Amino acid sequence: MCPGRRFHAYKPVIELAALRKEYDNVLAVDDLNLNIPQGEIFGLIGPNGAGKTTTIRMACGLLAPTLGRAMIAGVDVAQDPEKAQQHIGYLSDFFAVYEDLKVWEYLDYFAHAYKMPEADIPARVTEVISQVNLDVKRDAMIRGLSRGMKQRLGIARAIIHRPKVMLLDEPASGLDPKARLELRNLLLSLRDQGATILISSHILTELEGFCTSIGIMEKGRMVRSGSIAEVTAAAATTRLVRMTWAGDSLAMAQEKLRSDARVSEVNLAAGVGTFRFSGAEEDLAPVLASLVAANLQLTSFGEVKQTVEELYMKLSTHEVM
Amino acid sequence: MARLSNKFFWTNPEFVRHRRAELRPVRAITVATVVAVLCVLLGLACWSYQANLLENARRGAEAYATAAWNERLEHMQQDFARNTWLLFYRWLVGLQGVALTFWTLFSCAQSVSGERDRKTWDFQRTTRLTSAEILIGKIFGEPILIYFAVLCAAPVTLIAGLAGGLSFGSVISVFVFLAVTSLFLGLGGMWLSTLLESRTRGVGLIGALALYGLTLGAYGMRDSGLPGLAAMSPLTGIIDLIVGKSSGPFRFVPVLFGHEVPWLLMNVLLCGSFSAWLALMLVRNLKRDYPEIRPLSRWQAIACAAFLNFLIYALLSPGFGPRDAYNEVRGGWFPDAKTVAMFAVGMNGLILFLMGLATLTPQERLKVWRRKRATGQSAMFADDGLPWPWLGISAVVAYALLVWGLVAWNNTLPLDMSTLQAAAIRLLLVLVFVMRDVLFLQWCMLTRLRQPVVKGVLFLGLYYAAATVMTVLASVSSEDAGRWMLALLTPVGVFDPKVTGLAFPVATYVGLILQMVVISAVIVAVDNRLRRPLQSGAAA
Numbered sequence: 001m002c003p004g005r006r007f008h009a010y011k012p013v014i015e016l017a018a019l020r021k022e023y024d025n026v027l028a029v030d031d032l033n034l035n036i037p038q039g040e041i042f043g044l045i046g047p048n049g050a051g052k053t054t055t056i057r058m059a060c061g062l063l064a065p066t067l068g069r070a071m072i073a074g075v076d077v078a079q080d081p082e083k084a085q086q087h088i089g090y091l092s093d094f095f096a097v098y099e100d101l102k103v104w105e106y107l108d109y110f111a112h113a114y115k116m117p118e119a120d121i122p123a124r125v126t127e128v129i130s131q132v133n134l135d136v137k138r139d140a141m142i143r144g145l146s147r148g149m150k151q152r153l154g155i156a157r158a159i160i161h162r163p164k165v166m167l168l169d170e171p172a173s174g175l176d177p178k179a180r181l182e183l184r185n186l187l188l189s190l191r192d193q194g195a196t197i198l199i200s201s202h203i204l205t206e207l208e209g210f211c212t213s214i215g216i217m218e219k220g221r222m223v224r225s226g227s228i229a230e231v232t233a234a235a236a237t238t239r240l241v242r243m244t245w246a247g248d249s250l251a252m253a254q255e256k257l258r259s260d261a262r263v264s265e266v267n268l269a270a271g272v273g274t275f276r277f278s279g280a281e282e283d284l285a286p287v288l289a290s291l292v293a294a295n296l297q298l299t300s301f302g303e304v305k306q307t308v309e310e311l312y313m314k315l316s317t318h319e320v321m
Numbered sequence: 322m323a324r325l326s327n328k329f330f331w332t333n334p335e336f337v338r339h340r341r342a343e344l345r346p347v348r349a350i351t352v353a354t355v356v357a358v359l360c361v362l363l364g365l366a367c368w369s370y371q372a373n374l375l376e377n378a379r380r381g382a383e384a385y386a387t388a389a390w391n392e393r394l395e396h397m398q399q400d401f402a403r404n405t406w407l408l409f410y411r412w413l414v415g416l417q418g419v420a421l422t423f424w425t426l427f428s429c430a431q432s433v434s435g436e437r438d439r440k441t442w443d444f445q446r447t448t449r450l451t452s453a454e455i456l457i458g459k460i461f462g463e464p465i466l467i468y469f470a471v472l473c474a475a476p477v478t479l480i481a482g483l484a485g486g487l488s489f490g491s492v493i494s495v496f497v498f499l500a501v502t503s504l505f506l507g508l509g510g511m512w513l514s515t516l517l518e519s520r521t522r523g524v525g526l527i528g529a530l531a532l533y534g535l536t537l538g539a540y541g542m543r544d545s546g547l548p549g550l551a552a553m554s555p556l557t558g559i560i561d562l563i564v565g566k567s568s569g570p571f572r573f574v575p576v577l578f579g580h581e582v583p584w585l586l587m588n589v590l591l592c593g594s595f596s597a598w599l600a601l602m603l604v605r606n607l608k609r610d611y612p613e614i615r616p617l618s619r620w621q622a623i624a625c626a627a628f629l630n631f632l633i634y635a636l637l638s639p640g641f642g643p644r645d646a647y648n649e650v651r652g653g654w655f656p657d658a659k660t661v662a663m664f665a666v667g668m669n670g671l672i673l674f675l676m677g678l679a680t681l682t683p684q685e686r687l688k689v690w691r692r693k694r695a696t697g698q699s700a701m702f703a704d705d706g707l708p709w710p711w712l713g714i715s716a717v718v719a720y721a722l723l724v725w726g727l728v729a730w731n732n733t734l735p736l737d738m739s740t741l742q743a744a745a746i747r748l749l750l751v752l753v754f755v756m757r758d759v760l761f762l763q764w765c766m767l768t769r770l771r772q773p774v775v776k777g778v779l780f781l782g783l784y785y786a787a788a789t790v791m792t793v794l795a796s797v798s799s800e801d802a803g804r805w806m807l808a809l810l811t812p813v814g815v816f817d818p819k820v821t822g823l824a825f826p827v828a829t830y831v832g833l834i835l836q837m838v839v840i841s842a843v844i845v846a847v848d849n850r851l852r853r854p855l856q857s858g859a860a861a
Contacts, residue, residue: 021685022685022688022855023612023685024684024769025853025854025855025856026855026856027855027856057610060447061446061447062443062446062447062610063610064609064610064613066685066688066689067689081608082449082450082451083449085447085448085449086449088447090443090444090447092443094440096439096440096441096444097441098338098342098439098441100342100343101338101341101342102341105338105341105342109334109337109338109341110444110448112334112337113334113335113445113448113449113450114448114449115449157444
């Protein structure tokens with residue numbers, strides 16, 4: 001079970017209802033409905049131009065929807081933007097900062113701009129600076145920071161007011177592998193503290209093993225959304241099972257597998273093989289038991305889980321690449 | 322408590338950011354030192370100039386030894402200190418006035434576009450700062466360096482003014498005049514900046530330069546039919562208030578409803594009211610996405626048109642005009658009610674066009690309005706609809722104010738019915754041409770043109786240039802043909818001063834009908850554009 005799940009109250013913190021955006025003659029987002037409960041890390045995936053950025057910009061109030069409504073923590077973003085902003089931490093693919101401020105001044109500015117209680121600000125600034133490992137640069141001018149440090153400062157800005165919701169638009173683009181790892185760890189810790197995260201990316205490996213749910217967008221529409229298990233189940237009609245064994249039992253294994261009507265595409269070689277199984281995960285147990293009962297010396301047996309990338313490739317129509 | 326801390330501009334986070342960034346101790350000390358050095362140098366230059374004058378007078382008295390020279394020398398010796406301080410004060414105020422207004426305008430003209438350029442604007446928009454808080458923070462924060470420099474020079478200026486023989490009130494009134502003017506220019510600059518995307522910042526600076534030239538040029542309105550407009554020029558504050566040109570037989574004074582008022586009051590009234598309109602537009606739009614910017618709502622636009630019309634009659638000075646050798650007023654801008662009516666109609670052409678520009682509907686909103694209108698969910702007078710019905714209301718309000726204004730001035734400028742009739746036809750024709758042009762701009766907004774409004778205005782300029790050429794060519798064959806061409810293609814023909822009542826030439830009425838046909842065609846073209854099907858896929 002995902003650690004973030006323990007915070008689920010099944011009340012959507014991010015609620016996008018019939019959200020629609022038109023630019024000129026282009027329908028960028030087409031009646032998008034999305035409910036994300038608290039503690040979820042929702043990965044919005046899709047090719048460039050699918051409508052991910054537009055969706056996130058509408059959710060954080062930067063863009064007015066043509067039709068529909070975006071609610072964050074129960075607040076209508078269009079009706080009461082200032083109140084909604086209290087709950088939103090927004091991070092985009094660029095990390096623009098005020099170069100003529102010091103690190104602490106920059107965070108102090110945003111803490112005041114988010115109208116945090118005056119008394120809490122100094123401690124919070126120190127805490128966030130420490131969280132993004134910029135303690136030694138606290139009094140340094142931002143213009144003197146490296147690109148990576150500026151990016152960390154951008155992340156600190158987004159979390160300074162302890163937002164309930166993080167809206168991240170391609171946040172890892174341009175980050176080096178170490179910084180990506182740091183960002184991932186930071187987001188996981190935020191999730192553990194109860195934050196809900198909507199993250200968009202077209203680099204699918206970035207979201208692998210990190211998101212609790214995904215949504216696949218194409219041409220402004222949500223092609224499929226749900227928990228990774230749900231989306232996988234919906235995408236997969238059969239399970240790919242891989243097994244390895246010791247000894248020379250190829251013929252016996254083939255015979256056993258082909259005798260089961262739910263098994264297809266049996267592809268076995270010396271000591272290793274795969275087959276497709278149409279049935280629930282627990283239905284694999286009798287298959288395994290029958291192989292063991294036939295004295296096949298299995299060394300491994302299990303379903304090959306699909307990566308997010310494979311899922312996306314399967315579900316996507318690739319019309320907007 | 323947090324909200325309370327943002328109440329005053331000096332605790333506004335945006336102001337604090339600018340103060341921290343631009344007024345660090347080292348820089349503040351440098352600025353204060355430079356100001357002090359400049360004051361000392363300027364003081365020495367003024368003392369040297371006055372000493373030179375005194376020396377010349379002394380030499381003259383020695384050379385000619387006449388009573389007049391001796392008297393002059395005595396006066397100069399007596400007034401030496403006062404005159405030196407006064408000259409010093411005038412230079413100080415002149416330099417501060419120019420620097421303050423210029424710096425404020427140009428720093429504010431880069432405030433929003435600069436943030437867009439640095440890509441920090443989105444982050445500021447996603448904070449809990451309201452548009453009003455951002456506005457206050459920027460208007461006081463962006464020019465903070467010049468404010469600080471003026472603050473450093475203020476004690477010296479005050480001492481120089483008082484030592485120069487000026488009253489405390491008049492010294493303070495000059496400061497107030499310049500502060501109000503710079504606030505107005507700052508808001509103007511910020512509005513320009515809001516209208517510009519990062520890639521058009523250069524255009525914004527040119528626009529700011531034009532705005533500065535315009536306000537400086539308003540100084541020339543002192544001897545016009547609307548002398549009060551000169552109160553918007555910083556030059557009035559620098560020259561008239563401190564040099565004393567507002568006295569003597571050729572004095573220039575602003576009038577409000579025919580009554581003379583002080584320049585400072587007029588400055589506060591005009592710059593204050595225009596600043597209020599600018600602030601309203603900024604507060605409405607500052608946190609909006611660029612394509613969503615709409616300066617005013619429809620009703621606000623009508624109120625703004627009414628305000629501008631009201632100003633015409635409030636600032637009118639009918640008796641003011643060029644004076645002859647006997648110091649008698651001859652003619653002037655507004656010798657009679659008919660001229661006032663024609664001027665008001667002409668001004669309304671500009672006002673209605675500006676109102677039309679301010680209320681153009683973004684493509685997306687217009688499409689939604691059309692869909693709702695097709696299902697009966699939206700009215701023709703909706704805020705997201707086409708602007709032409711609202712232009713009609715603005716014109717009706719303008720005409721009502723024209724009638725009121727002319728009746729109010731009836732004692733000075735006798736009014737007859739034919740003036741009102743002619744004004745009605747003139748305003749109708751101007752309205753029709755403005756409606757056509759504004760609808761054309763609305764159509765341009767539905768095309769894929771980049772900067773559609775700018776390009777649309779350029780196309781209109783080309784159209785009127787072509788219409789002028791065609792009129793000139795037609796006039797070559799006959800004067801009547803020229804008049805017909807002018808009446809059919811432009812609203813200029815309607816301003817013929819010889820026409821009284823409804824007796825306009827047939828060409829005027831034919832031109833009116835022709836333009837109505839064109840308007841119908843543009844409305845159909847707009848509708849066709851709105852019907853075009855959408856393509857799926859984002860272009861974020």
